[in-house]
Amino acid sequence: MERVLRWARRRSPWVLHYNSGGCNGCDIELLDVLTPRWDVERLGIVKEAAPRHADILVCTGPITLKSREPLLRIYEQIPEPKWVVALGACACSGSLFGGSYHMLGGVDQLLPVARYVPGCPCRPEAIITALAELLETI
Amino acid sequence: MHTLLTLGELLLFPGLAYLVTVALLLAWVDRKALAVLQGRVGPPIYQPLADLLKLLGKEDLDTEGSDARLAALLPMISLACALTAGLMTPVGNHAVISFEGDLMVTLFLLSVPTLGLFLAGWIVPSVYNMLGGNRSLLQYFCYEVPLLLGLAGPAALARTWRLAALMSAQSAYHWHVLAMPVGFAVATLGLIGKLERVPLDTPHAKAEIGAGPLTEYSGRKLALWRLTAWVQTLVGINLMVAVYLGGADVVWPYWGFGVYAVKVVGYMGGLALVQALYARLRVDQVAEMSWRLLVPLGLLQLAVTVWMGA
Numbered sequence: 001m002e003r004v005l006r007w008a009r010r011r012s013p014w015v016l017h018y019n020s021g022g023c024n025g026c027d028i029e030l031l032d033v034l035t036p037r038w039d040v041e042r043l044g045i046v047k048e049a050a051p052r053h054a055d056i057l058v059c060t061g062p063i064t065l066k067s068r069e070p071l072l073r074i075y076e077q078i079p080e081p082k083w084v085v086a087l088g089a090c091a092c093s094g095s096l097f098g099g100s101y102h103m104l105g106g107v108d109q110l111l112p113v114a115r116y117v118p119g120c121p122c123r124p125e126a127i128i129t130a131l132a133e134l135l136e137t138i
Numbered sequence: 139m140h141t142l143l144t145l146g147e148l149l150l151f152p153g154l155a156y157l158v159t160v161a162l163l164l165a166w167v168d169r170k171a172l173a174v175l176q177g178r179v180g181p182p183i184y185q186p187l188a189d190l191l192k193l194l195g196k197e198d199l200d201t202e203g204s205d206a207r208l209a210a211l212l213p214m215i216s217l218a219c220a221l222t223a224g225l226m227t228p229v230g231n232h233a234v235i236s237f238e239g240d241l242m243v244t245l246f247l248l249s250v251p252t253l254g255l256f257l258a259g260w261i262v263p264s265v266y267n268m269l270g271g272n273r274s275l276l277q278y279f280c281y282e283v284p285l286l287l288g289l290a291g292p293a294a295l296a297r298t299w300r301l302a303a304l305m306s307a308q309s310a311y312h313w314h315v316l317a318m319p320v321g322f323a324v325a326t327l328g329l330i331g332k333l334e335r336v337p338l339d340t341p342h343a344k345a346e347i348g349a350g351p352l353t354e355y356s357g358r359k360l361a362l363w364r365l366t367a368w369v370q371t372l373v374g375i376n377l378m379v380a381v382y383l384g385g386a387d388v389v390w391p392y393w394g395f396g397v398y399a400v401k402v403v404g405y406m407g408g409l410a411l412v413q414a415l416y417a418r419l420r421v422d423q424v425a426e427m428s429w430r431l432l433v434p435l436g437l438l439q440l441a442v443t444v445w446m447g448a
């Protein structure tokens with residue numbers, strides 16, 4: 001039973017995307033991944049619109065103080081088991097926005113992050129690698 | 139012996155197990171065809187199964203302020219109705235249950251999941267759910283009528299409401315789609331509206347209202363709703379193939395099944411093509427297209443058929 005479930009989880013990760021205060025660069029790269037050139041539906045990855053349908057929360061951008069609450073609520077709405085991926089230099093560490101007066105910093109200040117994808121903006125190949133690696137560990 | 143045989147038919151072929159398996163395969167055909175049309179590789183063949191199993195194994199959340207028992211019951215009722223409808227539509231040239239008027243009963247059973255979806259949206263105090271539920275009810279009012287009108291043409295021509303009789307009538311002369319292309323188009327659009335597929339998918343327009351009536355559902359309930367939608371698609375296509383495309387119009391049983399399977403997959407590919415070609419309509423356009431275009435055309439087709447037949 002466990003094995004069947006693990007098989008299913010590995011092959012059907014549904015992604016929810018949240019921009020907690022980035023510049024939109026990483027978001028475009030994330031959408032890129034769905035296009036014919038990279039086509040992550042091969043791996044069963046689908047972008048979902050509702051937190052309750054998602055397995056993986058992909059977070060772009062540093063966390064602003066304003067987006068802290070919504071991000072927490074979204075995370076809590078995702079049913080177990082769930083993982084968080086930090087996309088882009090901002091989400092990894094806060095990058096050039098870190099230490100700003102209205103910033104909390106990287107996503108790991110708030111949520112347990114399973115995979116970091118560096119780059120500004122991150123490359124689609126890096127995103128796919130990170131997701132594939134994450135699936136390996138499930 | 140007889141009871142055992144009937145039980146086998148109900149549970150295995152062409153009953154429950156068969157319906158669910160083929161519905162999953164058809165969902166894959168749909169996604170794969172869309173992917174190929176868009177120049178992508180597309181998901182592997184086990185994708186719908188993996189999705190279903192994963193959802194079954196996920197945490198099942200109840201929304202605060204909604205009726206948990208009703209929320210759990212609705213998808214079960216809907217799935218049961220969709221599967222029962224599946225028992226009445228011919229698979230190959232054989233249906234488990236067949237009687238005069240089974241076309242109407244199938245249509246009625248197919249409309250229960252839509253009403254269930256509306257209720258599922260309505261009982262959750264969330265804007266997305268309610269809006270999605272309302273839209274799915276609107277679509278129900280708009281597209282049930284064209285579908286019925288579209289299917290009534292062949293029934294009037296063959297003078298029967300029985301699916302098996304409709305199929306054999308077509309092997310006697312020709313496919314109904316050749317005689318009534320307008321009716322076929324109207325019924326197809328009605329079916330697309332009923333299944334809430336692109337371009338008539340306003341009830342779950344992602345960019346506007348999240349996932350529509352199912353926004354707040356997760357885990358097992360969501361899995362059942364997805365399965366219901368897939369079974370509904372299969373049954374709807376079965377219906378169209380039987381009524382318009384001649385069903386399994388070959389004498390030998392095995393060939394008949396093969397011909398029927400090719401038609402079902404082909405029709406699914408056609409729906410995927412429509413999905414790839416068109417963008418979503420606005421809510422008012424959805425209602426307008428139904429009442430201003432499809433219903434008059436369907437009525438016209440029906441009137442001409444009855445007049446020619448008389």
Ligand code: SF4
Pocket residue numbers: 022023024025026027060061062087088089090091095119120121122
């Ligand atoms: S990492 Fe770069 S591209 Fe991505 S959100 Fe931050 S600034 Fe924008």
